[in-house]
């Protein structure tokens with residue numbers, strides 16, 4: 077199936093309240109354009125340099141999301157244009173995003189990444205450290221970032237019950253924050269969870285943003301020959 081056909085299929089498949097982030101990392105601008113021409117406007121990248129290069133080349137109405145581990149010294153490369161950063165995994169990172177966004181007089185939307193997987197090498201706040209951070213004054217003071225929700229990655233496993241349990245916990249934590257710290261805050265509404273191998277479970281468990289890469293782009297090279 078072509079990239080365009082995949083996008084159209086997903087549009088009809090995904091529930092209305094779930095939006096698609098097409099993860100184009102490692103795929104060329106032409107592949108992004110194929111998805112764009114099929115109507116896709118939200119794209120996700122996980123390297124600052126690659127994201128900046130694609131932003132330069134591609135249509136300006138694309139909404140760029142940064143989804144990977146972000147080094148503090150790379151924020152300046154994406155701060156002028158990035159729409160949402162999904163991967164805020166420490167107070168220091170949020171502080172620096174806020175500082176760089178201020179330089180451009182922008183408000184960058186961010187999601188706090190929560191560590192839900194069993195793997196140690198995944199990033200993110202624990203629910204405890206996240207609560208502690210949010211109850212401090214620091215987070216409330218930032219004028220150039222807006223906390224719009226949470227992001228999480230499940231353990232990479234075939235054990236569907238394990239994945240469901242992790243997404244379920246993340247959703248519970250999201251609801252907890254929504255009814256307490258973010259009560260009445262309409263911006264706090266995104267739950268970014270679900271990738272190619274686990275997105276149906278993530279949708280069942282309340283995802284609002286699914287991040288699909290291989291599902292859309294994997295056969296790109298084969299289609300060219």
Ligand SMILES: *Cc1c(COP(=O)(O)O)cnc(C)c1O
Pocket residue numbers: 099101122143144271272273287288289290291
């Ligand atoms: C690469 C990546 C994705 C997309 O993964 P697929 O399995 O290709 O759908 C989603 N989220 C993050 C954080 C990623 O780095």
